[in-house]
Structures are given as C-alpha cells and as structure tokens.
Amino acid sequence: MKIKLDSFLRAEDLNGATSKSPVEAMIESVKLIPVAELGFVSEVDKHELTVVLEDGVFQWLANKTSLRVFVSAFGDESDNWVGKTIKLYSVEQNVSGKIKQVVYATA
Numbered sequence: 001m002k003i004k005l006d007s008f009l010r011a012e013d014l015n016g017a018t019s020k021s022p023v024e025a026m027i028e029s030v031k032l033i034p035v036a037e038l039g040f041v042s043e044v045d046k047h048e049l050t051v052v053l054e055d056g057v058f059q060w061l062a063n064k065t066s067l068r069v070f071v072s073a074f075g076d077e078s079d080n081w082v083g084k085t086i087k088l089y090s091v092e093q094n095v096s097g098k099i100k101q102v103v104y105a106t107a
Contacts, residue, residue: 009051009058011090011101022087022106025051030078033061047078051086066105073107 017023028050035042046061062070074081090101 007057007059009060009088009103011103013053013055013058014088014090014103015055017089019089019091019104019106022089023053025053025086025088025105027081027084027086028052028057030081032078049081051088053088060103063102063104066103069105069107 014023031048031050033046033048035045038046047067049060049062051058051060070078070081070084070086074084084107087106088103089106090103092099093102094100095102
C-alpha cells in the first residue's frame with residue numbers, strides 16, 4: 001500500500017507520467033486561495049484544484065501554464081471545470097535555483 005503523508009499532489013504521485021504518456025484525472029472542485037491564507041510567499045492568489053486520480057484524491061495548486069490550458073479548453077469560469085477530464089504529467093525544471101519535478105496539465 002502506498003503511504004500518503006498529505007493530500008497534496010506531487011510529481012511522484014503521477015508514477016513517471018510524461019507529456020507523451022500523461023495520467024488522466026478528473027477535476028472535482030476549484031477553490032481560490034487568497035494570498036493571506038497561503039502557507040508560502042506569493043504575490044497572487046492561487047487556484048487549488050481537487051483532482052481525482054486512479055490512486056486517490058489530491059489537492060493541487062495549479063501553475064499559471066496549466067490554468068491557461070484550462071481557460072482555453074473549458075472557459076474562464078472555473079465552476080465549469082468541475083467534472084472535466086484532464087491529463088497530468090511532470091517535468092524537471094529549475095524552480096528558484098533548484099531542479100524540481102513540476103506537475104503540468106493538458107485538457
């Protein structure tokens with residue numbers, strides 16, 4: 001059994017998914033998290049998506065690139081995203097001077 005320390009989606013949860021071989025997920029909900037409620041420094045509010053994967057339900061703070069994909073595919077009203085199927089994958093990239101795996105989505 002896979003141990004989950006919390007409910008936040010990480011690249012490891014995608015089991016090596018790539019842009020050529022993504023993992024399907026369904027958007028269960030979208031919530032706007034104000035800057036004041038974030039547990040880290042940010043200049044903008046963040047959108048937290050609850051996504052359902054085969055391995056469970058996860059919370060994901062979607063990056064701007066993925067949000068643009070959703071707006072293009074589903075419109076700019078996030079309530080309309082609920083129930084939509086998306087594809088998730090991870091990419092290794094430089095984040096604040098450190099190489100990390102980052103989760104991205106396509107629609």
